[in-house]
Amino acid sequence: MTPDEDARGVVPxxxxxxxxxxIVAVTGLVAAGCARDDGPDELEAPLAAARSxxxxxxxxxxxxxxxxxxxTPVADARRAHADALAAEVRRARPDRATAVDAATxxxxxxxxxxxxxAAAVSAxxxxxxxxxxxxxxxxxxxxxxxxxxxTSIAASCxxxxxxxx
Amino acid sequence: MTTPAPPPSxxxxxxxxxxxxxxxxxxxxxxYGLVSAFLPPSTAxxxxxxxxxxxxxxxxxxxxxxxxxxxxxxxxxxYRPPSPVTDAASAAAxxxxxxxxxxxxxxxxxxxxxxxxxxxxxxxxxxxVTAAATTSITWRGLAGETPPVPAFPGDGAAS
Numbered sequence: 001m002t003p004d005e006d007a008r009g010v011v012p013x014x015x016x017x018x019x020x021x022x023i024v025a026v027t028g029l030v031a032a033g034c035a036r037d038d039g040p041d042e043l044e045a046p047l048a049a050a051r052s053x054x055x056x057x058x059x060x061x062x063x064x065x066x067x068x069x070x071x072t073p074v075a076d077a078r079r080a081h082a083d084a085l086a087a088e089v090r091r092a093r094p095d096r097a098t099a100v101d102a103a104t105x106x107x108x109x110x111x112x113x114x115x116x117x118a119a120a121v122s123a124x125x126x127x128x129x130x131x132x133x134x135x136x137x138x139x140x141x142x143x144x145x146x147x148x149x150x151t152s153i154a155a156s157c158x159x160x161x162x163x164x165x
Numbered sequence: 166m167t168t169p170a171p172p173p174s175x176x177x178x179x180x181x182x183x184x185x186x187x188x189x190x191x192x193x194x195x196x197y198g199l200v201s202a203f204l205p206p207s208t209a210x211x212x213x214x215x216x217x218x219x220x221x222x223x224x225x226x227x228x229x230x231x232x233x234x235x236x237x238x239x240x241x242x243x244y245r246p247p248s249p250v251t252d253a254a255s256a257a258a259x260x261x262x263x264x265x266x267x268x269x270x271x272x273x274x275x276x277x278x279x280x281x282x283x284x285x286x287x288x289x290x291x292x293x294v295t296a297a298a299t300t301s302i303t304w305r306g307l308a309g310e311t312p313p314v315p316a317f318p319g320d321g322a323a324s
Contacts, residue, residue, distance in 0.1 A: 001266050003192070004241060004242065004243040073311070073312035073313065076312070077312070077315075081316065132295075136291055139287060139290075140288065140291070143280065144277065144278060145276065147280075148276040148319070149317070151272055151287075151290055151291050151294050151319070152294060152320055155291070155318045156316055158298060159298035159301075159313070159315075159318070160314050162302060163313050163314060
């Protein structure tokens with residue numbers, strides 16, 4: 001959308017986005033040098049939640065084919081969230097890369113499949129709502145260069161939960 | 166409820182991002198006025214709710230900017246849609262563009278805030294990106310766009 005004649009004070013969106021990319025790149029490099037190296041990264045919890053949701057959505061879509069059309073996009077989005085969060089942890093906290101990679105291997109037996117399609121959707125909707133709230137809370141406290149990513153993930157989870165409502 | 170302390174003056178980057186976000190709210194309000202005539206009557210309540218949400222956020226941004234001593238830009242008289250609106254699908258597609266613009270501008274605001282000083286801006290940004298992602302579900306469906314929810318609303322990939 002562009003203002004139709006006199007663009008009073010409106011920054012073109014492309015310009016805005018380019019500026020954001022540059023800021024993220026610069027602050028990311030600075031942050032990599034001073035990241036805390038004790039305990040898990042704050043993004044590991046949302047990372048685990050994203051992986052869990054992706055697995056649950058994939059399993060439910062396989063068990064209940066009538067859900068595939070609605071749950072496959074959820075699985076895809078949560079997998080994309082996990083990939084982005086894992087990449088950020090590896091970048092900022094190389095000491096946690098091993099833990100992040102190891103967590104992809106299943107350490108627990110898979111949860112029993114939901115008893116019904118409705119139960120599967122209900123469980124996933126609840127899990128997405130929890131992820132939305134957790135990411136939303138983190139977005140208020142995290143560093144600037146992570147705030148956009150976490151805000152987007154919270155918003156995406158809110159949308160996914162709405163689709164399943 | 167307590168009255169929050171006046172926010173500190175904004176950095177140039179945050180002020181510019183907030184002005185841009187306000188511009189997308191103005192544009193979205195204008196868009197909903199245009200597309201409402203083309204969308205099916207069953208969506209009238211959704212259009213009204215979305216339009217109201219953008220007007221409320223516009224007012225919140227103007228108030229927050231004023232408390233920081235900034236004079237916000239006013240709305241343009243009209244906007245140029247990227248493609249003509251001729252039917253329900255093209256009207257819904259334009260609503261998607263407006264919501265994606267809002268999400269991108271507000272994500273940019275979030276990235277220009279500090280955790281200790283930017284709480285109010287971050288809450289507005291979170292609410293705005295979240296509302297854009299949920300509101301646009303209906304419009305994406307009417308426009309025939311998939312997926313119904315972007316993985317990263319506001320990252321610019323969806324538009």
